[in-house]
Each structure stands twice: as C-alpha cells, then as structure tokens.
Amino acid sequence: MIQEIALGLLTSSVAVEGTSRLIVDIAMYFGLFVIVAMALNFQYGNAGIPNMGCAVQVIIGGFTVSAITTRLIFTLAGNAGVEILPWTSDYDWVYNSPVNVNIVNSWLSGKPLFCISMLLFTIAINLVLGAVIGWLISLPAIRLRATYLMIVLITMADASQIFGRNITWISGGTLGLFIPDIFKWYSGDRTIVMAIITLLIGLISFFIFRTMLNSPYGRLMRAIRENEVTVGSVGKNVTGIRRNILMFASGITAISGALIGFYFSYVVEANYQRALWTYWPWLMLILGGPGNNAGTFLGCALVTALRRIIIVNKWFLQEVFFFPIAYFEQILLGVLLIAVIIFRPNGIIPEKLLYIPGVNYRKLVDEEVVVDWRSASKSRGASSGISGIFRTLGGKKEEAGD
Amino acid sequence: MLIPAIWIAALTYASELTLLSMGFTLTYLTAKIPNFAHGTYAGIGIYVSYTFSKILGFSPYWGFPFSFVIGGLISILIYFLVIGVLQRLGGGAIVLTISTLAIQIFLAGATNIYAFWLRAKYSTYASLFMLKDFDFKLGDFPGIFIVSMGLTVSCVILLHYMLTRTKIGVAMRATAEDPELASVLGININQVQVFSWFLTGGMASLAGSMIPLWFMSTPTTGAMMITPIMAGSLLGGFENVYGAVIGGLAVGVSEIMLTYWGSVILGAWVGEYRPLIPMIFLVIILLIEPRGLQGVWEKIIASDSGQSILKSLGLLKEEPVT
Numbered sequence: 001m002i003q004e005i006a007l008g009l010l011t012s013s014v015a016v017e018g019t020s021r022l023i024v025d026i027a028m029y030f031g032l033f034v035i036v037a038m039a040l041n042f043q044y045g046n047a048g049i050p051n052m053g054c055a056v057q058v059i060i061g062g063f064t065v066s067a068i069t070t071r072l073i074f075t076l077a078g079n080a081g082v083e084i085l086p087w088t089s090d091y092d093w094v095y096n097s098p099v100n101v102n103i104v105n106s107w108l109s110g111k112p113l114f115c116i117s118m119l120l121f122t123i124a125i126n127l128v129l130g131a132v133i134g135w136l137i138s139l140p141a142i143r144l145r146a147t148y149l150m151i152v153l154i155t156m157a158d159a160s161q162i163f164g165r166n167i168t169w170i171s172g173g174t175l176g177l178f179i180p181d182i183f184k185w186y187s188g189d190r191t192i193v194m195a196i197i198t199l200l201i202g203l204i205s206f207f208i209f210r211t212m213l214n215s216p217y218g219r220l221m222r223a224i225r226e227n228e229v230t231v232g233s234v235g236k237n238v239t240g241i242r243r244n245i246l247m248f249a250s251g252i253t254a255i256s257g258a259l260i261g262f263y264f265s266y267v268v269e270a271n272y273q274r275a276l277w278t279y280w281p282w283l284m285l286i287l288g289g290p291g292n293n294a295g296t297f298l299g300c301a302l303v304t305a306l307r308r309i310i311i312v313n314k315w316f317l318q319e320v321f322f323f324p325i326a327y328f329e330q331i332l333l334g335v336l337l338i339a340v341i342i343f344r345p346n347g348i349i350p351e352k353l354l355y356i357p358g359v360n361y362r363k364l365v366d367e368e369v370v371v372d373w374r375s376a377s378k379s380r381g382a383s384s385g386i387s388g389i390f391r392t393l394g395g396k397k398e399e400a401g402d
Numbered sequence: 403m404l405i406p407a408i409w410i411a412a413l414t415y416a417s418e419l420t421l422l423s424m425g426f427t428l429t430y431l432t433a434k435i436p437n438f439a440h441g442t443y444a445g446i447g448i449y450v451s452y453t454f455s456k457i458l459g460f461s462p463y464w465g466f467p468f469s470f471v472i473g474g475l476i477s478i479l480i481y482f483l484v485i486g487v488l489q490r491l492g493g494g495a496i497v498l499t500i501s502t503l504a505i506q507i508f509l510a511g512a513t514n515i516y517a518f519w520l521r522a523k524y525s526t527y528a529s530l531f532m533l534k535d536f537d538f539k540l541g542d543f544p545g546i547f548i549v550s551m552g553l554t555v556s557c558v559i560l561l562h563y564m565l566t567r568t569k570i571g572v573a574m575r576a577t578a579e580d581p582e583l584a585s586v587l588g589i590n591i592n593q594v595q596v597f598s599w600f601l602t603g604g605m606a607s608l609a610g611s612m613i614p615l616w617f618m619s620t621p622t623t624g625a626m627m628i629t630p631i632m633a634g635s636l637l638g639g640f641e642n643v644y645g646a647v648i649g650g651l652a653v654g655v656s657e658i659m660l661t662y663w664g665s666v667i668l669g670a671w672v673g674e675y676r677p678l679i680p681m682i683f684l685v686i687i688l689l690i691e692p693r694g695l696q697g698v699w700e701k702i703i704a705s706d707s708g709q710s711i712l713k714s715l716g717l718l719k720e721e722p723v724t
Contacts, residue, residue, distance in 0.1 A: 044496075048496075050496045052503075139685075139689070140688040141692075144688065144692050147436050147495055147496070147499055148688060148692065150436075150496075150499055151636075152685065152688065155632075155680075155681045156681070158681070159681050162674065162675060162677060162678060165674070166671070166674045166675070279503065279507060322518060322522040323514065323515045323518035323522075327511045327515050327518070328511070328515075330510060330511030330514070331511040331515070333504070333507050334504045334507040334508025334511065335508060337501070337504035337507070338501055338505070338508075341488065341493070341501050341504070342488065345493070345497070
C-alpha cells in the first residue's frame with residue numbers, strides 16, 4: 001500500500017493535496033531537520049560542543065541560494081539571450097524578482113542537466129561557506145568555557161537575521177526574494193522530488209557522520225567530550241579539533257538552509273528564526289538521546305510529525321484558543337524540553353558503546369567497572385548521563401568545559 | 403533643558419540594564435549558570451506595569467513593589483520546579499543552561515499569551531505600548547529618569563550593605579565561593595539559593611516594570627534584552643557584582659549613544675543595527691580579555707608599571723601579596 005502511495009505521488013502530474021500533501025510536508029521537514037539534528041549530534045552528542053548557533057549555519061544556506069545561485073542563474077540566462085528585467089540595482093533586485101523568476105523558470109524548463117548542476121553547485125558553495133562561517137563563529141569563544149560559546153552563538157543567530165533583514169542584496173530584506181524553480185523540467189509536483197532529494201542528502205550525511213564516528217577521529221572526539229585536559233596532555237590539539245568539527249558540521253547544516261529555499265522557491269530571513277532552527281533541533285536531539293544517531297532519527301520523526309500536524313490543523317485549533325497558535329507551540333517546546341531533561345536525561349534511546357573492530361569493548365568495560373566505591377558517582381545524572389560509559393571507565397570526571 | 407533628551411534616555415536605559423546585569427551576575431555566582439531567562443523576567447515586569455496602569459487605573463509606580471514580589475515568586479518557582487531538581491540530579495553546566503533556555507521560551511510564550519488574553523478580555527492593544535502618559539514630571543526631568551537612577555543607586559548600596567554586613571549576604575558569598583565548604587560550616591545552601599533566586603528575579607522584574615515608562619514595549623522586549631545584559635555582565639568580569647554595575651552602565655549608555663551618534667554621522671540606517679552593539683561588545687571582550695574589567699584590573703595590579711601608576715594616584719594602599 002505504501003508503495004502504491006509512493007508510486008502514485010511520484011507519477012501524478014497535478015499538485016498533491018490533503019493527506020498526501022501532509023505526508024510530503026512531513027517527509028521534507030523530517031529530511032531538513034534530520035540533517036541539522038545529526039550535525040548537532042555530531043557536535044554536541046559526540047564532541048561536547050554546545051552549538052546554539054545552528055540558525056546561523058542554516059541561514060547561510062538560505063543566503064547562498066538567494067544571493068549567489070539566483071544571481072548566477074540570472075547572469076547565465078541573460079548571456080543566453082533571455083530577456084529579463086533589470087536586476088542589478090537593489091530596487092530592481094527586489095521588485096522585479098517575481099517577474100524575472102517567472103521568465104527564467106520557463107527558460108529552465110527544458111534544461112534538466114543545467115538545473116541539476118545548479119543544485120550541486122549550490123551544495124558545494126554551501127559546504128565551503130558553511131565551513132567559513134563555522135570558523136568565524138568559533139573565533140571568539142572556542143577556547144573558553146562552553147557556556148561562553150553558547151552565549152556568543154545565540155547572539156550571533158540574532159545578528160545574522162538583522163543582516164538579512166537590512167541588507168537588501170542578500171535576500172531582499174523584509175520582502176524576501178523569489179528563487180528560480182530548478183525542478184521546472186519535472187512534469188509532476190516539484191515538492192516530491194525536493195523531499196526525496198532532501199531525504200537522500202540526509203541519508204548520505206548519516207553515512208558520512210557514522211563513518212567519521214567509528215573512525216579513530218570519532219573516538220578522539222568522544223575523548224574530548226569526556227575530558228579535554230587528558231586529551232590535551234597526550235599531545236592532541238583540543239581547540240583545533242573542536243574548530244574543525246564546528247566547521248565540518250556547519251557546512252553540512254548549511255545545506256538544509258539551501259534546500260528549504262528551493263522547496264519554497266522563496267527566501268526571507270523570517271523563515272530562519274532562532275527558535276525554529278536552534279531550539280527545535282535541540283529538542284529532537286535531547287528527546288532522541290544525544291550521542292546516538294538512531295535516537296536522533298526517532299526524536300526528529302516524533303517532533304516533526306507533532307509540529308507539522310499542529311501547523312496543518314491550526315485552523316481547527318485556533319477556534320479553541322484566544323491567542324495565536326505559535327505561542328502554544330512555544331509553551332509546548334519549553335515544557336517538552338524541561339520534561340525530557342528532567343525525566344529522561346539520556347533520551348528515548350540511550351547512547352551505545354563504541355564500535356571498534358576487533359575489540360570486545362563490552363567485556364573491557366564490564367571488567368573495569370566500579371573499581372573504587374569512593375569514586376563511584378552518587379547521583380543519577382552522574383552515573384548514567386550521556387557519557388556514562390567513559391565515566392565508569394575513567395573514574396571521577398570533571399564537567400566538560402568547566 | 404539641563405541634560406539633552408537622548409542622554410536622559412541613555413541613562414534611564416543604562417540604569418535599568420545595570421539592575422538586570424547585577425541580578426544576572428548574582429545568579430551566575432550562586433548557581434554557576436548563565437540564566438538565559440533573566441531578560442524574560444523583565445518582560446513580566448513590563449506587563450505588571452501595564453496591568454496596573456491601563457487595566458487597574460493606578461500609577462505604574464504603585465506596581466513596582468508588586469512587580470518585585472511577582473518576579474521573585476516566579477523565580478523561586480523556577481528554582482523549585484526546574485533548576486533545583488536538575489542540580490540534585492547532577493546535571494552539568496550545559497544541561498542547566500539548556501533548561502534556562504527552555505524556561506525562557508516558556509515564559510516568553512506565557513507573556514505573549516497574557517498580552518492576547520488582555521486583548522480578548524479588556525479589548526486593549528497590549529502588544530505594543532508605551533506608558534509615558536502615566537509618568538509625572540519633576541522640574542524639567544521626567545519622573546522615570548529620577549526614579550530609575552535612584553532605584554538603581556539604592557539597589558547597589560543595599561546590595562553592597564547586604565553582601566558585606568548581613569548574615570545572609572555573607573552566607574551568599576560563602577556559597578558562591580565553595581558550596582561544599584559553606585554547607586560544612588552550617589550554612590543552609592538551599593535557603594541561600596532560594597533567597598538569591600528571589601532577589602535576582604525581583605530585581606529583574608523591577609527593572610522591567612520601569613522600561614515601558616520611557617521605551618516602546620512589546621512582549622518580546624524583555625527576551626531581547628538578554629544580549630545587553632550578558633554583555634554588561636561579561637564586561638564586568640562575569641563573577642563580580644560591582645563589575646556588573648560598571649559593565650551595565652557602560653553597555654547601556656554606549657548602546658543608545660553609539661546608535662544616536664552613528665545615525666547623526668552616517669545616516670538613519672544605523673538605527674536598525676542597534677542590537678549589534680552589545681554583540682560587538684561581547685565578541686570584543688571575549689577576544690581581548692575574557693575576564694572583562696576584573697581581569698584587566700588584576701593584570702594591572704600584577705604588573706610592576708601598573709602598581710607604580712596606582713601608587714602615584716594614591717589608589718593602592720598596601721602591597722599586594724604575590
């Protein structure tokens with residue numbers, strides 16, 4: 001039955017509606033948030049970097065699509081002889097945007113290869129720019145306490161939105177900017193292709209992250225999370241590794257910002273709010289279980305489905321409440337976060353032992369456990385936190401970042 | 403007028419920010435976490451003022467004591483329901499900070515809902531307002547200028563007296579230094595924590611209830627103030643209440659005056675970038691001297707040339723023990 005639905009969705013030439021629309025929507029958002037949450041899991045769950053600036057990284061993706069890809073397509077279309085309205089000045093850039101995009105779309109409809117190369121080009125640029133922005137946001141506080149990093153990253157998310165709002169040539173300011181439809185050559189509903197591509201990119205990044213976590217570098221990351229002083233004392237550059245991780249994860253996170261720009265064919269800074277792109281991924285991560293990709297998938301699926309169902313049904317819910325439903329969402333987000341932190345600090349699926357080929361790790365841990373009763377932890381959080389495995393191995397442990 | 407209006411605005415804003423920064427630093431000292439919900443307490447104070455003036459018909463100044471108590475009670479409730487529970491469970495600094503973010507989201511949502519409830523019940527537009535009409539005039543000055551400066555100065559003096567002369571203040575300082583040692587000496591840490599959360603929440607809410615008397619206020623005004631609060635606290639050294647007084651004043655005055663001068667010199671577009679000024683402060687402090695003014699002061703005292711300068715100024719009375 002699922003196959004029939006999938007086939008029907010793929011081959012239908014009209015816009016999807018109703019329940020199918022909801023399914024496509026949930027799939028798209030699941031794909032987007034899985035990329036963000038997995039990168040976050042890579043940073044916080046495994047390397048212990050509390051990245052509260054996911055929104056900055058995502059907004060870079062959106063800005064790339066609007067400021068670079070759209071300009072490039074306009075230039076190439078102009079060179080190919082398509083008559084588009086002037087777009088070089090700030091005023092024309094915003095006010096001619098819908099007309100220009102419409103003209104360019106009809107030109108793009110016969111060029112599938114060009115469109116796909118544009119998508120790949122955007123992703124490549126995103127990886128580079130995301131890494132650059134990761135390096136920039138790591139500058140002030142990467143060597144300091146973890147809470148300083150959180151403070152700086154949270155404020156930077158607001159700063160990026162202010163720039164997007166006031167600099168017109170990036171994303172059209174408050175009016176937003178239309179994006180050429182790079183799936184014009186596909187006869188059916190473009191959102192389905194977009195959702196499939198997003199899920200595919202999510203899958204690819206999952207395999208990349210998994211490979212990295214199971215490599216020696218992944219073990220180094222977890223060691224930094226557990227005790228950076230020890231890692232530094234055996235000659236590893238802790239600050240450099242942290243910066244590299246932040247840069248790499250920034251590049252991957254930026255892709256999701258570009259994909260949502262293509263999905264809506266529209267980029268506006270208000271779409272990249274801090275609450276949506278930082279706090280909800282954090283809830284997904286903590287709900288599913290940090291340090292664990294399966295948990296991230298589960299948390300992502302649960303939270304995305306909940307959010308999309310609330311949004312799609314908001315006209316029915318609106319009759320019950322006297323206030324906009326967005327504030328109910330805020331309350332829900334706050335309560336869920338606190339409840340998960342208090343009642344399930346390890347998430348739904350707790351972190352599993354590392355996979356090291358050729359080493360019977362579980363046996364190693366079982367033998368070493370509880371060496372000295374005085375160093376055994378007294379409280380629940382300390383004995384079974386996200387990092388219980390190494391703590392039992394290494395005895396007493398200082399809080400990372402303090 | 404003796405003082406230009408822009409300076410009155412800057413000093414009013416700076417004194418409100420000083421109160422908030424002091425409370426933020428006090429929370430950081432006793433609970434060891436940056437409380438991201440601190441700005442949102444100010445949002446609660448804003449709506450206490452609104453309720454007192456527009457709904458109940460009193461002067462907003464009558465609402466100040468209630469604002470202090472309400473903010474303090476909400477803060478205690480947060481301590482009992484979330485922070486205290488997590489501290490007992492052994493959550494680390496990062497987990498506690500995330501929980502304060504969650505509280506901030508929750509309280510911001512609740513403030514918005516309260517504004518919409520006022521709209522539904524009393525049909526007033528409570529989402530964007532200013533209470534300048536309810537203010538009084540003292541000579542040439544608006545009342546809020548005198549009141550905010552006076553309240554902040556008296557709060558600083560009271561806090562200094564409390565921290566140095568009273569038993570609970572000394573207990574608070576001991577708890578901030580070393581909680582385990584303090585509890586060995588017979589200090590009830592839980593009581594001290596509850597008192598400090600009440601004090602910080604009350605001070606933040608009090609500062610918030612002064613905001614709408616001069617500035618345009620929305621339900622998110624309080625939550626947006628968290629960046630200047632943290633910048634002020636960080637400039638003062640993050641772990642020093644007196645540093646936070648200087649830091650809050652400096653960040654508050656420079657936020658408004660730099661925006662004003664920028665818009666005079668460069669054009670009106672600078673006004674849009676006003677929230678960036680505290681962020682620039684944050685980044686520059688972290689890049690140059692992460693321990694803020696306190697770190698600078700300690701460096702001066704430690705260096706020979708700094709000591710000779712201080713001696714010639716007569717500021718250094720005795721030889722510091724090295």
